[in-house]
Amino acid sequence: MKLSRRTIVNTGVLAAGGGASAAAAKLARRYGLIPPDPGGIYGPGEVLTYATQRILTSEHSMARQFNRSQISQIAPVIGEPPETESYRRLLAAGFLPWRLTLDGLVARPLSLSLDDLMRLPSSSQITHQACEEGWSFIAEWTGVSLAYLLNTAGVLPAAKYIVFFPFDESWDSLDMADAWHPQTLLAYAMNGEPLPTRHGAPLRLRVPRQLGYKSVKYLYRIFATDTLKSIGKGLGSSSPDLGYTWYAGI
Ligand SMILES: Nc1nc2c(c(=O)[nH]1)N[C@H]1C(S)=C(S)[C@@H](COP(=O)(O)O)O[C@H]1N2
Numbered sequence: 001m002k003l004s005r006r007t008i009v010n011t012g013v014l015a016a017g018g019g020a021s022a023a024a025a026k027l028a029r030r031y032g033l034i035p036p037d038p039g040g041i042y043g044p045g046e047v048l049t050y051a052t053q054r055i056l057t058s059e060h061s062m063a064r065q066f067n068r069s070q071i072s073q074i075a076p077v078i079g080e081p082p083e084t085e086s087y088r089r090l091l092a093a094g095f096l097p098w099r100l101t102l103d104g105l106v107a108r109p110l111s112l113s114l115d116d117l118m119r120l121p122s123s124s125q126i127t128h129q130a131c132e133e134g135w136s137f138i139a140e141w142t143g144v145s146l147a148y149l150l151n152t153a154g155v156l157p158a159a160k161y162i163v164f165f166p167f168d169e170s171w172d173s174l175d176m177a178d179a180w181h182p183q184t185l186l187a188y189a190m191n192g193e194p195l196p197t198r199h200g201a202p203l204r205l206r207v208p209r210q211l212g213y214k215s216v217k218y219l220y221r222i223f224a225t226d227t228l229k230s231i232g233k234g235l236g237s238s239s240p241d242l243g244y245t246w247y248a249g250i
Pocket residue numbers: 075076077078079130131132166167168169170171198199200211212213214215216217218
């Protein structure tokens with residue numbers, strides 16, 4: 001019998017007898033599925049969502065893809081580009097001096113220019129991006145799959161998370177299931193044009209299986225690590241500071 005997510009959640013809750021929190025704790029203990037921010041304001045619910053998603057969806061379940069005719073006429077943007085001096089200088093220089101660093105638990109750290117990235121095998125997707133605040137749009141993104149880059153750098157088996165650092169404060173991280181996922185993309189183009197500044201130039205992450213805030217814009221560094229404890233407040237991203245969970249699966 002194929003159990004629905006609801007069945008499992010309900011069964012877990014009933015079996016644990018103590019509501020969602022006990023069920024989450026039980027599931028998470030059994031499967032070792034604790035997200036990095038379990039102590040936050042969404043703690044028990046966050047553990048339950050992450051654990052049930054990881055148990056019930058295969059690692060390669062795919063986000064829906066659309067046709068060109070479904071691309072949104074208007075793509076909303078949120079926020080202003082980073083105000084740091086280093087970002088402004090790079091923007092003014094057309095990102096020629098920009099480099100993406102990939103380091104941490106990798107056999108061969110990488111430092112790549114935009115040209116270097118564009119010479120790697122490219123991959124495109126027409127997917128839906130949904131902001132937690134309610135708006136969404138469909139666009140085509142083109143870039144290099146994160147899995148390709150992780151393979152090139154030789155990510156070590158000890159790596160449990162991949163962390164994404166932008167020129168502003170909105171850093172985030174993915175577990176290895178989402179990092180290796182074939183639709184997780186480092187995008188340098190949107191709808192056939194170079195990525196517009198406010199959509200994250202020169203390079204952004206696209207994680208179509210999670211809410212928009214996981215798709216970090218304005219990237220400069222990708223870091224493979226076995227722990228998130230020493231980064232920021234140790235919660236795996238800047239989002240828990242703002243009241244959003246680390247795991248934002250949809
Ligand atoms: N570096 C950085 N990445 C970011 C953000 C940000 O403020 N800074 N906003 C996030 C949020 S909340 C959303 S919904 C999407 C919005 O992407 P868009 O501006 O291309 O629509 O980017 C995400 N990535």
